[in-house]
Amino acid sequence: MPEPGSPGWQPRLVALDIDGTLLKWLEEGADAAEYERIEPVLHDAVQAVLDAGAHVVLSSGRSPHGMTGIADLLGLPRDPDAPVWIVASNGAVLCRYAPLEIVREETFDASDAVAAVLREHPEALVAVEERGVGYKVSRPFPPGELSGEMIPASIEDIVGEPVSRVIIRDPSASVQDFVELGRRLGLHGTDYVVGWTAWLDLSPVGVSKASGLDHVCRELGLTSDDVLAIGDGRNDVEMLRWAGRGVAMGQAVPEVHEAADATTASVQDDGAAVELRRWFP
Numbered sequence: 001m002p003e004p005g006s007p008g009w010q011p012r013l014v015a016l017d018i019d020g021t022l023l024k025w026l027e028e029g030a031d032a033a034e035y036e037r038i039e040p041v042l043h044d045a046v047q048a049v050l051d052a053g054a055h056v057v058l059s060s061g062r063s064p065h066g067m068t069g070i071a072d073l074l075g076l077p078r079d080p081d082a083p084v085w086i087v088a089s090n091g092a093v094l095c096r097y098a099p100l101e102i103v104r105e106e107t108f109d110a111s112d113a114v115a116a117v118l119r120e121h122p123e124a125l126v127a128v129e130e131r132g133v134g135y136k137v138s139r140p141f142p143p144g145e146l147s148g149e150m151i152p153a154s155i156e157d158i159v160g161e162p163v164s165r166v167i168i169r170d171p172s173a174s175v176q177d178f179v180e181l182g183r184r185l186g187l188h189g190t191d192y193v194v195g196w197t198a199w200l201d202l203s204p205v206g207v208s209k210a211s212g213l214d215h216v217c218r219e220l221g222l223t224s225d226d227v228l229a230i231g232d233g234r235n236d237v238e239m240l241r242w243a244g245r246g247v248a249m250g251q252a253v254p255e256v257h258e259a260a261d262a263t264t265a266s267v268q269d270d271g272a273a274v275e276l277r278r279w280f281p
Helices: 040-051 068-074 111-120 175-185 209-220 234-242 254-259 271-279
Strands: 013-016 055-059 084-088 093-097 101-105 125-130 134-137 149-152 166-169 190-194 199-204 227-231 245-248
Touching (some): 013 040, 040 055, 040 068, 055 068, 084 209, 175 199, 190 234, 209 227, 227 234, 234 254
Parallel strands (some): 013 055, 134 149, 227 245
Antiparallel strands (some): 093 101, 166 199
């Protein structure tokens, strides 16, 4: 078999991040309802992957119910008798769709880590998924940042039992504040990733998009050498390193480019479609 990324190689599984990879960031003040829109060039490129018999797996920090609509826009699954795989919550939740079926979920006790963050950012917002409804939140998040309903709850209620993912958001802080916070605290017993803003995702140790995709590959009889992965965020770093070919979107932060084998165009220039057409003309 040719080396991943070499002439003659073709991916047998394509793992796609959503926000900033499939979906274009909106200009400030734009209508959030316009955000979840797939460009025709990208839709057609995904269809070419399916035409070649390869698998398409959405891999995101989003919760499962925030990903099924994107699958619908991409025309996934094509065969109603062959549900697609979805890697949700940064790898902590694995699903099949449609209909939506949770296949695997990894949880952890987040209470100590959340308490440590709140000691330094007492005004930060905290959220966990309420499956199929939305999120339990300590206070409302800025509009458009969470999908589904926001259900007010105490911190004790939010992290009082094992969870698959915790979101911590401080609109008054910066990305660098949270990068330094994670390094300083260590957050023993959890893994974490910082988003594009002062947004912190907490997850079980050892769980990432890469671990989720590795499980999917074993189910499909594939290996990481069969995988093309495309992403733009810090939560994509493990996935890009793990995949046979990991590709960073043009607008990604430096550590994402460093983890990748190659870089494609930015999301504004349909970089995911450009990379897909390289292997699926």
